[in-house]
Amino acid sequence: MIDGFGRRITYVRLSVTDRCDLRCRYCMAEKMTFLPRKDVLDLEEMVGLADILIARGVRRIRLTGGEPLVRKGIELLVGELGKRIGKGLDELTMTTNGMQLERYAAMLFDSGVRRINVSLDSRNPERFRHITRHGHLAQVLGGIGAAAAAGLSIKVNMVALRGINEDEIASMLRWCASQGYGLTLIETMPLGEVEEDRSEHYLPLSEVRGRLEREFRLIPSLARTGGPARYFEVEGLGVRLGLITPLTHNFCDGCNRIRVAATGTVFGCLGHDQKVELRELLRTGGTEAVNAALDRLLAGKPKGHQFRIEAARPAVERHMSVTGG
Ligand code: SAM
Ligand code: SF4
Numbered sequence: 001m002i003d004g005f006g007r008r009i010t011y012v013r014l015s016v017t018d019r020c021d022l023r024c025r026y027c028m029a030e031k032m033t034f035l036p037r038k039d040v041l042d043l044e045e046m047v048g049l050a051d052i053l054i055a056r057g058v059r060r061i062r063l064t065g066g067e068p069l070v071r072k073g074i075e076l077l078v079g080e081l082g083k084r085i086g087k088g089l090d091e092l093t094m095t096t097n098g099m100q101l102e103r104y105a106a107m108l109f110d111s112g113v114r115r116i117n118v119s120l121d122s123r124n125p126e127r128f129r130h131i132t133r134h135g136h137l138a139q140v141l142g143g144i145g146a147a148a149a150a151g152l153s154i155k156v157n158m159v160a161l162r163g164i165n166e167d168e169i170a171s172m173l174r175w176c177a178s179q180g181y182g183l184t185l186i187e188t189m190p191l192g193e194v195e196e197d198r199s200e201h202y203l204p205l206s207e208v209r210g211r212l213e214r215e216f217r218l219i220p221s222l223a224r225t226g227g228p229a230r231y232f233e234v235e236g237l238g239v240r241l242g243l244i245t246p247l248t249h250n251f252c253d254g255c256n257r258i259r260v261a262a263t264g265t266v267f268g269c270l271g272h273d274q275k276v277e278l279r280e281l282l283r284t285g286g287t288e289a290v291n292a293a294l295d296r297l298l299a300g301k302p303k304g305h306q307f308r309i310e311a312a313r314p315a316v317e318r319h320m321s322v323t324g325g
Pocket of ligand 1: 096159
């Protein structure tokens, strides 16, 4: 699959549900309305779509959400997709909040998953609860421990939030290093209405990098993992630091991905409304119709996002949990 700007699409993020057992303040409103179940693809439809995408050259699939591990039957989906690894698919990964990870870690490994991203914005229990509104830090740390014990390689995702967790970034980096985990920092993106004004807690990673560089030597690394992060090796710590900087540094030129929402809507870009609807085509239209819709998506895939944190309204109306972060 090659888009109108010559970019090869080999990576798909598949949101398996828009639901979540947490309500992180930057991500969701406290009282979120979730999709009616009939609007969500069933697991067979997701596998069918994955097969079409793999046949068209997709090599990596990341399961995300909402929270992928609250989707009923997630083990069946992971098991099925895991069977495609080595047969068209190079890698199956997941981004999770870790709340259900203790229960599912071994299943993920046994199905062929080798790397996961776990979101962890604070290692302070009260602060963690404040950010996530419902989260239990101990439960997430238990999940991360179980995942590591099961053999999964772990990268911690931390959204950098001014006035909330900025004082913990260096200690998170040291902790990740001590555990053998990677750390990726993310700038808050203006996606969907939440109760708070995101610009209040927006912390540019250019600023964070400057602060970290007073303490650590960051050596730019050429490593890529198929995502938009830029990586640095932290001298002396043996940890890889990733920076996802949609606002301070645009990475769209190298974009290799599309995003499938749980409804079967496929978005060309996280920061745009450009999309095609595949649900009905998957249910009644057949492979050719799905492929024709994917061609339309590729032809119209935007050149890049236009996030602006200071804008009065979010760049796009939908929340990150819909498109899959
Ligand atoms: N529930 C899973 C989790 O939290 O890891 C997967 C989905 S979540 C939407 C994926 C990632 O997006 C998380 O690391 C989360 O912190 C991040 N995220 C959510 N909303 C965001 C926003 N508005 N700006 C930046 N990152 C966001
Ligand atoms: Fe749920 Fe992940 Fe959004 Fe937090 S960031 S509310 S865990 S989907």
